[in-house]
Amino acid sequence: MQLREILRIAAKKLKEEGFPTPFLDAEVLLSYILGVSRTFLYSHPEYVLTREEQKRYETLLMRRLLGEPVAYLVGEKEFRGRPFKVNRQVLIPRPETELLVDEALTLALHFSSGRKRIIDVGTGSGAIGVTIAAELERAWVLATDISCGALMVAQENAQRLGVRGKMDFLICKELTAISGQFHLILSNPPYIPSGEMEKLPAGVKNFEPLVALDGGKNGLDMHTKLIREAPSCLVPGGWLLLEIGGTGANMVKEIATDAGYTDIKIIRDFMGLERVIAMRKG
Incomplete structure (x- = not known):
């Protein structure tokens, strides 16, 4: 034919x-x-x-x-112009997450010209961490995940895209298990409320890893956890950046304020939705 x-x-x-x-x-x-x-x-x-x-x-x-996503069928998804290997062990990178990377690169300029130490929490395919390592001179990125399968994918992407020497990878559930201090902590944590998981498109809920989507009762379980744990890993004046699901920004801001963060700002995506929240260690 x-x-x-x-x-x-x-x-x-x-x-x-x-x-x-x-x-x-x-x-x-x-x-x-x-x-x-x-x-x-x-x-x-x-x-x-x-x-x-x-x-x-x-x-x-x-x-x-x-219903299987095209990215899984071809084993690849582009993120900021780079081809990332993906499989069902990892969430498919979304264009909205590029906003988090943009903000992280901007904030990194606030620090001295020395090496920037960065954590990418819940790295998945490595889209955030690998991109930061590729675009930020003198960056060193620690990519963490609770999934061994996801970390294997992230390591392969780092190798393919030439930044393996600027990254380390760690299976980790708690930031408190990480030693040292970092300039930036970045994460696209799960933010779908548990009660709304069934409403997700079939191509998402039937194929993508649910652990990377389900954010608990109000969709903010991981956000709350990271806000509480991050100060012990941040340098004075270090930043925590979290992706949010278009709602809940005010709740996250309140949690961050109560935890002593300053300079809290919310960044909207190209659709006008509240997508990233950045907060500075007080």
Whole structure:
């Protein structure tokens, strides 16, 4: 079957099932199977797939029709222009998290020209920590997670993207278990209230790691924990930056104020939602 025809059929099936980007999904999956760019698909519509290529494509398409995210199907997701390996051990990086990285890079400039020591809590794929290590000169990043599988993915991404020498990795549940002091502590913690987990899209709740999504009764269990534990790991004037779920910012700010933090600020994302909260050790 010709490339143009198989793409047409695949996109039609995805559209009928209500997927929001049927043509893009169909193209990305076919590009992956053929090992070519999407530009190739546009310039070679007459290309005839081999029987094996068509079989592999139909298998991936069926998995997509069952709701599996494209990033897991192709094993990769772009974050700030870099390709990150992903699998079901890790949360798929979201564009909104780039805002946290932007703020961290800005705040890092407030410190002296020496090495910046940074913790990435709940690193997952390593999207935050690896990006910081790549973009911040003289950074040293400690990436932690409670999942051995996630840390393996993060280490592979650090190696692939050339920053393994600027990072260490640690299975860790408590910041209090970490020795030394750091300039920045960053995290995209779970922030979905437990009672709202069932409302998540099927592609999220059925495939992504629930431990990286469920934030407890009010969605702030991990935020509260990090706010309480971080001061022991921060240098004087060090910063804690947390991603939030578009709501709950005022509650997080109140917790931070009670814990003695200063210069608390809330940053909105491109949709106008409260997405990142930054607080300075008092």
